[in-house]
Amino acid sequence: MSKLAECIGKAKAEGRAALIAYLPVGYPNVEDSIAAMVAAVEAGADVVEVGVPYSDPGMDGPVIQQAVDVAVRAGVGMRDVLRAVEAVAAAGAVPVVMSYWNPIERYGVERFATDLAAAGGAGAITPDLIPDEAAEWIAATERADLDRVFLVAPSSTDARLRSTAEACRGFVYAASTMGVTGTRATVGRAAEELVTRTRAVAPDLAICVGLGVSNGSQAAELAGYADGVIVGSAYVRELIEGRGPDGVRALSEDLAAGVRT
Amino acid sequence: MTTSAVQPSGERVAPARSEWPDAAGHFGIFGGRFVPEALVAALDEIAAAYEAMRDDPEFLAEFGRLQREYSGRPTPLTAVPKFAEHAGGATVLLKREDLNHTGSHKINNVLGQALLVQRLGKTRVIAETGAGQHGVATATAAALLGLSCTVYMGEEDTRRQALNVARMRLLGAEVIPVTTGSRTLKDAINEAFRDWVANVESTHYVFGTVAGPHPFPGMVRDFQRVIGDEARAQVLEREGRLPDAVLACVGGGSNAIGIFTAFLPDDGVRLLGLEAGGDGVDTGRHAATITGGSPGVLHGARSYLLQDDNGQTIESHSISAGLDYPGVGPEHSYLHDIGRAEYRAVTDAEAMEAFALLCRTEGIIPAIESAHALAGALTLGKELGPDALLLVNLSGRGDKDVETASTWFGLGDREDVDPGPGLDTEQQPTEGAISNDEAVAGPEAGETA
Known part of the structure; x- marks a missing residue:
């Protein structure tokens, strides 16, 4: 049973979108990053993307780069990530790991799937792994009963939307714009078009939208057409600007209200 | 026979297809595409356009014309007997890619991709560069074809290759110093990918080496294979036999x-x-990816890379900006694993010794990158003896490196500096020919370079 599908389905039954918060493990340090994740959950996040720090985050903008760079230099690794996964699960939300592919491959694909399942993780989002290269990951997640989330983008053809959605379990991540992570003033029409196109080829799969969302009113707008709203850089910025778990909590409250309007 | 790609007249025909990569860009377990989905459409578009173009007589004619009339191909072979005295008396032949327009082999790939850009109808090109040679080549092609050009270059590299930064700007390119991570080639590639994903509709990423996601490794190889196609025919014509080794x-x-x-x-x-x-593979301060690394995924492909236990890329170190990269093209990883090619590490000191030797014995200032190949020839020649025939790719010229070399050898620009015994032309050339031994061997010199 997909933990992510169940969680997002429950939100849908309440007539709202799910709130998905991204925070990287190890910024500003492991303990404080876990405290921030718990604060996000307590203030209304349904799912936490537990970010694995990576030295070459090619899909991330400056805010997330700055945070993960600190974590990478501190030597944060998969053991810390699994500890954060356990903490998020204990706080009552669904943890899903967000990782570029190499840290998972280096840890061992099979070992990662086994350990993630044991820690209570739902699965993983892999931004630089496309289904074409994912045979080993798909097999490992099947065996461990884990979700796997791939991305679709405005540039994806309908054929790729279909094949990518078919490879997903839990939800499909719709990247709202062509670009890297970071807050934007407007998310734009491309996101809604992408959701509509994806829904047409995958009517039964939850579709969550990320890239550029930073406040409750944007979240409310996205909740009008998406099953889940993903927020990353805005959370990380709370930590970078020194507002700590309280800042994360306040942002989560604003966003949680947004997905309910 | 693969040499059919270059006719004696210099005319080009489509080269034979290589056995690899497969249709998805795999060289055995290496290569492939590890990219955000947002880039897949652009990569598919490039692959399809290249597939349609590669055997097209019109493309081949234009590519051949640019290579002859603009780049100056075919490049000659040069025998270097005085240098070879230090290589066990072997015969050493240099393939003179340094004599290409812009000063290195990089123009071969860039001209091919520039013709591709025209077919794609894009108006802007971006590129990463380490030593600046690929950036200069891309800026050159952009000027030739009227394209807007942005080059990402690690801040550290903009400093040590300042001459090439000036060249790119003279050619009308925008050079953006990259201040993230190790501030070298790896980080320049990250920034170029970030630019590309946001501007992919108007922009082509002129990837500069045989790495990155499919179709770059195979396509860049096809544009660069002219070096070996020419050299093989030239060696056969000159020596009546194939070389014992190609370096x-x-x-x-x-x-x-x-x-x-x-x-x-x-x-x-x-x-x-x-x-x-670098300082030696055992010091951990090096860029010897196959010698000292392990398989993993970086910059869009699976290949050998320098990484730690957490899968984080380890920063590489080399006196040569163009080799200062913790990854390597997937075909090299494959050739290594099937045993068709061997890979050895050459330290900064060994490379600079070979650099000095070629300058003093043959009047050719090589790029420091290429000096690594020369150092390999000095060692292999001694191993194989005087009957050996070695073909070395002199991939670039060393004008860009004069400042680094001057610092390394302690030459400076003050007239009161004693240049050391190596500059005394009365002396027998030695393997530290330019400098005094301390400057060659001193690790401090390497760090200031």
């Missing part, structure tokens, strides 16, 4: 793949890639 430096590996490809079917020809050993 080239390997960072990402485009000049090496370029010269190796024509020789792949020739089982008796050893293929030797020389990686940047």
Whole structure:
């Protein structure tokens, strides 16, 4: 049973979108990053993307780069990530790991799937792994009963939307714009078009939208057409600007209200 | 026979298809595409356009014309007997890619991709560059074809290759110093990918080496294979036989793949890639990816890379900006694993010794990158003895490196500096020919370089 599908389905039954918060493990340090994740959950996040720090985050903008760079230099690794996964699960939300592919491959694909399942993780989002290269990951997640989330983008053809959605379990991540992570003033029409196109080829799969969302009113707008709203850089910025778990909590409250309007 | 790609007249026909990569860009377990979905459509578009173009007589004619009339191909072979005295008396032949327009082999790939950009109808090109040679080549092609050009270059590299930054700006390109991470080539590639994903509709990423996601490794190889196609025919004509070994430096590996490809079917020809050993592979401060790394995923492909236990890329170190890269093209990883090519590390000190030797014995200032291949020839020649015939790819010229070399050798620009015994022309050339021994061996010199 997909933990992510169940969680997002429950939100849908309440007539709202799910709130998905991204925070990287190890910024500003492991303990404080876990405290921030718990604060996000307590203030209304349904799912936490537990970010694995990576030295070459090619899909991330400056805010997330700055945070993960600190974590990478501190030597944060998969053991810390699994500890954060356990903490998020204990706080009552669904943890899903967000990782570029190499840290998972280096840890061992099979070992990662086994350990993630044991820690209570739902699965993983892999931004630089496309289904074409994912045979080993798909097999490992099947065996461990884990979700796997791939991305679709405005540039994806309908054929790729279909094949990518078919490879997903839990939800499909719709990247709202062509670009890297970071807050934007407007998310734009491309996101809604992408959701509509994806829904047409995958009517039964939850579709969550990320890239550029930073406040409750944007979240409310996205909740009008998406099953889940993903927020990353805005959370990380709370930590970078020194507002700590309280800042994360306040942002989560604003966003949680947004997905309910 | 692979040499059919270059006719005696210099006319080009489509080269034979290589056995690899497969349709999805895999060289055995290496290569492939590890990219955000947002880039897949653009990569598919490039692959389709290249597939349609590669055998097209119109493209081949135009590519051949640019190579002859603009770049100056074919490049000659040069025998270097005085240098070879230090290589066990072997015969050493240099493939003179340094004599290309813009000063290195990089123009071969850029001209091919520039013609591709025209077919794609895009108006802007971006590129990453380490030593600046690929950036200069891309800026040159952009000026020639009227394209807007942005080059990402690590801040550290903009400093040590300042001459090439000036060249790119003269050619009308925008040079953006990259201040993230190690501030070298790896980080320049990250920034170029970030630019590309946001501007992919108007922009083509002129990837500079045989790495990155499919179709770049195979396509860049095809554009670079002219080096080996020419050299194989030239060696046969000159010596009546194939070389015993073909040597080239390997960072990402485009000049090496370029010269190796024509020789792949020739089982008796050893293929030797020389990686940047920095301070020595055992010190951890190096860029010898195959020698000292392990398989993983970086910059869009699976290949050998320098990584720690957490899968984080380890920063590389080399005196040569063009080899200072913790990854390597996937075809090299494959050639290593199937045993068709060998890879060895050359330290900064060994490379600079070979650099000095070629300057003093033959009047050729090589790029420091290429000096790694020369150092490999000095060692291999001694191993194989005087009957050996070695073909070395002199991938670039060293004008860009004069400041680094002057610092390394302690030459400075003050007239009161004693240049040291090596500059005394009365002396026998030694393997530290330019400088005093301390300057060659001193690790401090390496750090200031």
